[in-house]
Amino acid sequence: MCGNCLLQETAFICPMECPKGARNGPCGGSTPEHCYVDETRQCVWYRIYQRSEAMGREDKLLEVLPPLDWSKTGGETWGDVVHQVRSLGLGSTAKGLLSGDAARRAQTWDAIFRPVRQPDWWQGDDQYHRPAYEAPISGLEAALRSGEFVVTSEVAPPMSTATGKLRENIRLIKPYVRAINFTDNPPPPRACPAWRAA
Numbered sequence: 069m070c071g072n073c074l075l076q077e078t079a080f081i082c083p084m085e086c087p088k089g090a091r092n093g094p095c096g097g098s099t100p101e102h103c104y105v106d107e108t109r110q111c112v113w114y115r116i117y118q119r120s121e122a123m124g125r126e127d128k129l130l131e132v133l134p135p136l137d138w139s140k141t142g143g144e145t146w147g148d149v150v151h152q153v154r155s156l157g158l159g160s161t162a163k164g165l166l167s168g169d170a171a172r173r174a175q176t177w178d179a180i181f182r183p184v185r186q187p188d189w190w191q192g193d194d195q196y197h198r199p200a201y202e203a204p205i206s207g208l209e210a211a212l213r214s215g216e217f218v219v220t221s222e223v224a225p226p227m228s229t230a231t232g233k234l235r236e237n238i239r240l241i242k243p244y245v246r247a248i249n250f251t252d253n254p255p256p257p258r259a260c261p262a263w264r265a266a
């Protein structure tokens with residue numbers, strides 16, 4: 069149990085089913101067919117998007133959700149939920165949840181779950197916040213702002229601390245791109261040799 073229940077935001081599907089514990093949408097390896105890490109199952113974030121759409125709750129997915137509050141992990145959240153329902157009042161909570169007014173129902177859900185899942189220090193929301201600066205902070209941003217057609221590339225980092233090949237690849241590609249990104253950790257080849265998997 070993560071102890072930081074976000075079910076109300078994720079169409080009541082637990083995002084902790086994700087092997088990476090992704091709490092704000094799918095990882096880069098996700099496909100409609102299956103999870104990037106465990107190909108025997110569907111990506112949980114695809115299921116969340118599909119059900120959110122079916123339930124008319126896509127707007128919930130705009131919110132930037134808080135990371136795990138590790139002080140709560142391992143515990144369950146239902147005690148907090150019951151406490152919150154009591155503090156709101158059983159009668160008014162039941163009326164809100166059973167109301168024919170969708171906005172009131174949503175408001176009641178939020179009143180129950182937001183204080184439970186939202187750490188006091190978390191400032192995330194579903195609004196766009198303009199950056200505090202005006203001038204572009206990189207050549208890439210300047211090019212994007214000017215509407216220029218931009219080409220970027222990914223360069224896989226080495227599987228070791230030797231950076232010679234990496235620097236060579238960057239040197240080759242640099243004249244043709246505006247930006248280069250590096251993955252955190254390149255996946256091993258599909259046919260993983262035993263010495264590499266060890």
Ligand code: SF4
Binds near residue numbers: 089090093102110114
């Ligand atoms: S593909 Fe989906 S379920 Fe699998 S690790 Fe990525 S985000 Fe998580």
